[in-house]
Amino acid sequence: MSYYVTTPIYYVNAEPHLGHAYTTIAADVLARHMRQRGEDVFFLTGTDEHGEPVAQAAERQGVEPRDLADRNAQRFRDLTTTLDATNDFFIRTSDSQHEAAVQRVLQQVYDNGFVYPGTYEGWYCPRCADFKTDAELVDGNKCPIHLIELEREKEDNYFFKLSAFQDKLEQLYAERPDFVGPQVRYNEALSFIKGGLNDVSLTRARLRWGVTVPWDESQVFYVWFDALLNYYTALTYAREGQDLTGEFWPADVHLIGKDILKFHTVYWPALLMAAGMEVPKRVYVHGYLLMGEHKMSKSLGNVIDPFQVIDLYGVDTLRYYLLREVNFGHDGSVSPEGFEKRYDSELANEYGNLVSRTANMIRRYCGGTVPEAPADDSLASEFANVAERVCEQIDAVDLTGALETIWKHVRRLNQYLQDEQPWKLAKDDSQGERVESILYGVAEGLRVVSVLLHPFMPEKTTAVLEAFGQSSADIAAARFGAVGGGAEVGELQPLFPRIESATAA
Numbered sequence: 170m171s172y173y174v175t176t177p178i179y180y181v182n183a184e185p186h187l188g189h190a191y192t193t194i195a196a197d198v199l200a201r202h203m204r205q206r207g208e209d210v211f212f213l214t215g216t217d218e219h220g221e222p223v224a225q226a227a228e229r230q231g232v233e234p235r236d237l238a239d240r241n242a243q244r245f246r247d248l249t250t251t252l253d254a255t256n257d258f259f260i261r262t263s264d265s266q267h268e269a270a271v272q273r274v275l276q277q278v279y280d281n282g283f284v285y286p287g288t289y290e291g292w293y294c295p296r297c298a299d300f301k302t303d304a305e306l307v308d309g310n311k312c313p314i315h316l317i318e319l320e321r322e323k324e325d326n327y328f329f330k331l332s333a334f335q336d337k338l339e340q341l342y343a344e345r346p347d348f349v350g351p352q353v354r355y356n357e358a359l360s361f362i363k364g365g366l367n368d369v370s371l372t373r374a375r376l377r378w379g380v381t382v383p384w385d386e387s388q389v390f391y392v393w394f395d396a397l398l399n400y401y402t403a404l405t406y407a408r409e410g411q412d413l414t415g416e417f418w419p420a421d422v423h424l425i426g427k428d429i430l431k432f433h434t435v436y437w438p439a440l441l442m443a444a445g446m447e448v449p450k451r452v453y454v455h456g457y458l459l460m461g462e463h464k465m466s467k468s469l470g471n472v473i474d475p476f477q478v479i480d481l482y483g484v485d486t487l488r489y490y491l492l493r494e495v496n497f498g499h500d501g502s503v504s505p506e507g508f509e510k511r512y513d514s515e516l517a518n519e520y521g522n523l524v525s526r527t528a529n530m531i532r533r534y535c536g537g538t539v540p541e542a543p544a545d546d547s548l549a550s551e552f553a554n555v556a557e558r559v560c561e562q563i564d565a566v567d568l569t570g571a572l573e574t575i576w577k578h579v580r581r582l583n584q585y586l587q588d589e590q591p592w593k594l595a596k597d598d599s600q601g602e603r604v605e606s607i608l609y610g611v612a613e614g615l616r617v618v619s620v621l622l623h624p625f626m627p628e629k630t631t632a633v634l635e636a637f638g639q640s641s642a643d644i645a646a647a648r649f650g651a652v653g654g655g656a657e658v659g660e661l662q663p664l665f666p667r668i669e670s671a672t673a674a
């Protein structure tokens with residue numbers, strides 16, 4: 170089966186920050202997990218390069234939009250590499266193939282009768298690239314997100330008949346309760362739709378930095394329509410000479426932050442319907458990473474640089490921390506202190522110690538080979554359904570829940586060692602078999618949790634699995650008892666060494 174997961178494409182008006190890293194990490198966990206299950210995965214990320222956000226940032230810096238885009242697109246590309254993201258393609262909306270495909274699809278929407286010329290009059294925030302109603306403004310004329318003063322605009326452009334999709338969208342939501350997750354976001358999207366849909370501008374007359382409208386070359390497409398279509402266009406040219414849409418369209422899940430809910434849960438399915446295309450299976454909306462009480466954002470200047478954190482602690486730690494600390498789907502605060510705490514107490518003390526204790530005891534008491542001995546039934550039964558449970562949680566995009574399930578088992582193994590105290594039993598020659606049974610059980614449990622943790626912490630778990638003589642991280646390997654004893658335990662560097670500096674930010 171195929172599985173297609175996407176992140177939003179990020180604006181190149183500024184450099185990447187932790188908020189962008191967050192969505193990419195989450196999507197990568199889904200992609201890696203689905204590959205473990207043998208799915209044929211396509212994971213897409215990239216950059217959104219057109220529109221006012223980029224054009225105006227370039228103007229402020231005195232450079233051409235394309236130069237700014239080239240520079241920052243490279244930074245986002247570097248981020249995906251630094252995050253160990255296994256994306257199958259990196260799309261840039263300035264790619265000529267993307268532009269041509271956008272023109273094709275939107276021409277179809279026009280030919281299908283869902284576009285008409287009109288005059289837009291109202292407020293527009295160039296940083297959001299979004300139109301604002303009077304009710305949304307603060308202090309009379311300010312964008313509620315960027316707090317910059319907006320001007321009223323009047324321009325002739327083409328409109329998309331969003332209103333024509335009111336009933337169809339309501340029907341889609343009624344038939345597909347999991348079209349948007351989590352539930353609060355489904356409710357929010359549905360109530361937006363039920364509030365009544367107005368037509369929206371499809372094109373911009375004053376802007377040059379965008380995809381040219383084929384039926385009126387004096388205009389470019391409004392950046393959001395150009396951007397949303399990336400999820401489709403990428404499949405048409407990611408592999409030269411191949412059209413991957415047959416295999417991967419529609420997407421299984423678009424991961425997004427809640428800031429761009431309206432575009433993905435209302436405009437996007439309507440646009441696809443207007444083009445006669447299938448809508449995605451699911452849009453999953455996560456919350457904000459907060460610093461203190463505020464959304465981390467470049468415009469507020471309260472951002473943590475992911476490159477710095479990774480330099481100091483390594484990428485797996487960051488991947489783990491973000492998905493563990495902030496309940497995926499909800500808002501949550503992150504901080505250098507919180508980061509250090511989980512690093513010490515969970516990664517170093519719980520998982521890291523479990524690994525080194527187990528390896529040391531196998532070396533000391535079992536000649537360095539994982540013993541061939543039956544594990545305790547009680548331990549085996551506690552591990553019996555862990556892989557199924559994790560799969561169910563990942564299917565529900567409950568990444569934090571899946572980590573919690575895995576972590577309970579890490580803790581269980583530590584508790585088991587604490588209860589059984591094999592280091593004491595080892596002093597008594599008559600207890601040799603018992604020691605072997607305990608250590609086989611712990612090694613086997615550790616192997617299972619490491620396979621399940623692999624999508625979250627690919628580097629560290631690979632090191633652990635290799636040290637315990639295992640190479641497979643397929644989901645089938647996450648069954649307790651799937652592997653018997655006999656493997657040699659190799660050398661292993663400390664997984665989570667003490668970090669001196671207390672400055673993750």
Ligand code: MSP
Pocket residue numbers: 176177178179180181187188189191192217396397398399424425426427428429456457458459464465466
């Ligand atoms: N270019 C548009 C998206 C087009 S998708 C067809 C855009 N870009 S963005 O650069 O502003 O990125 C927004 C996305 O970055 C959010 O939806 C979210 O995925 C991620 N985040 C940015 N800041 C974030 C937080 N503080 N917290 C969580 N996610 C954050 O919007």
